[in-house]
Amino acid sequence: MTEMTFSRRQPSVWWGAMIICGTVVGAGMFTLPVVMAGAWFGWAMVLLLISWGGMLLSGLLFMRVSLNYPAGAGYDTLTKDLLGRGWATLNGLSIFFVLGILTYAYISASGPVYQHSISQLGLPISTAEAKVLLTLCVAAVVWLGTTGVSRLMTFCVLAKILLLIVLFGGLLTQVNVPSLLSGPAAGERYWPYALGVLPFCLASFGYHGNITGLVSYYGGNKQNITRALVLGTLLSLALYLFWLTSTMGNLPRDGFPEIVKQGGDIAALMAALRAHLHVNALALMMSIFSHFAVIASFLGVTAGLFDFIADRLGYGNSPGARLKTASLTFLPPLIASICWPNGFVAAIGFAGLFATLWAVIIPALLAWKSQQRCSLAVVLLLVFGAMNILAWLLSWFEVLPEFGGR
Incomplete structure (x- = not known):
């Protein structure tokens, strides 16, 4: 996100990494053990590593293309210049849909959580x-610029890490390694569930909307931007591995279908884990963790949406222009969330498909056009994107099996 003011001192790589990690790791991590239960731990690790590598590669390619343009030039500018207006329109619609629906989702999901917490303090609020x-509050931070976002993101990510250690440190000492690494029973196979997990893994490493801001934040310093992307995504991967080991190592695979039947949400997963957590303040700590998880993702997603709208509409960087951008970023999702508090469930399923387009395929095509050649990295990304689209379509048409479902 473009800064209102620029510091002469080069910002630390740590701040950029926190923006990436904070954007990637959010409340959605609670769904990973549930959707990965069919493929189980071994396949889950493999698919996470593949998705991490693919999403990091696409981010690095987009960053390198961005460095050939003036600071602040975003997805729309690059796509229109290199691929034409048609691709730019399609890409713009996909970005706006994904970031917009996620903003709407985070507002809808966080409202009841914060309403309960504020009411507990004796301040009745709807x-x-x-x-x-x-x-x-989030809009004010985003309006101020990347520095404010990165500082708050760092606090949220560190808080999430500490809470995860407190909550699941005990579970790690109780991990049932044979169960975690067990193979399928006679007549059962894990791999048929693996392909359907791939789109969830891709969605778990979405940060590409923040690259434009990082290019401006680091003044086009390729080395620092690269380090921030690598460090941020590696931290995210480590947190996911820590989380999956804690959950799958304490809950048997045959216990997840019941979680799925109960909705597969945070409450269902936590209810199943409750017997394994010897912490009296579990409910309080889980509530605090969910607050930080939602805020971190909310900040990262809206920062990316802010950048995209500013680039698409050609708004400047003055306080007044940033206020207009912030209004377009936050008001429509907020109004939609108030009018239709539960309406995002059907639409969110399409977000993964559109994310494959703008976070994988478009960066590959941009690199191809910019380099005037189809490199190995471009080929790998296109194959990765095609696999995710295929997996999404097969799941949508109920070709792939669903663990604990149909």
């Missing part, structure tokens, strides 16, 4: 009022 208050 869910709609909680949504407005939270959105105004």
Whole structure:
């Protein structure tokens, strides 16, 4: 995200890495053990590593293309210049849909959480009022620039890490290694469930909307941007591995179908884990963790949406122009969340498909066009993108099996 003011001192790589990690690791991590239960731990590790490598590669390619343009030039500018107006329009719609629906989702999901917490403090407030208050606070931080986002993101990510250690440190000492690494029973196979997990893994490493801001933040310093992307995604991968080991190592595979039947949400997973957590303040700590997880992802996603809208509409960097961009970033999702608090469930399923387009395929095509050749990296990304689209379509048409479902 473009800064309102620039510091003469080169910012630390750590701040950029925190923006990436904070954007990637959010409340959605609670769904990973549930959707990966069919493929189980071994396949889950493999698919996460593949997705991490593919998404990091696409981010690095997009960053290198971005460095050939003026600071602040985003997806729309690059796509229109290199691939033409048609691709730019398609890419713009996919980015706007994914980031917009995620913003809407985070506002909708966080409203009840913060309403409950604020009410517990003796300040009665409605869910709609909680949504407005939270959105105004996040919008103010995003409006101020990348420095504010990175500082708050760092705090949230560090808090999440500490809470994860407190919550699941005990579980790691109780991990049932034979169960975690066990093979399928006679007549059962894990691999048929693996392909359907791939789109979830891809969605778990989405950060590409923040690259434009990092290019401006580091003044086009390729080395620092690269280090921030690598460090941020590696931290995210480590947190996911830590989380999956803690959950799958304490809950048997045959216990997950019941979690799926109960909705597969945070409450269902935590209820199953409750017997394994010897912490009296579990409910309080889980509530605090969910707060930090939502805020971190909310900040990262809206920062990316802010950059995209500013680039698409050609708004400047003055306080007034940034205020207009912030209004377009936050008001439509907020209004939609208040009017249709539960309407995002059907639409969110399409987000993964569109994310494959703008976070994998478009960066590969941009690199291909910019380099005037189809490199190995471009080929690998296109194959990775095609696999995700195929997996999404097969799941949508109920060709792939669903563990604990049909």
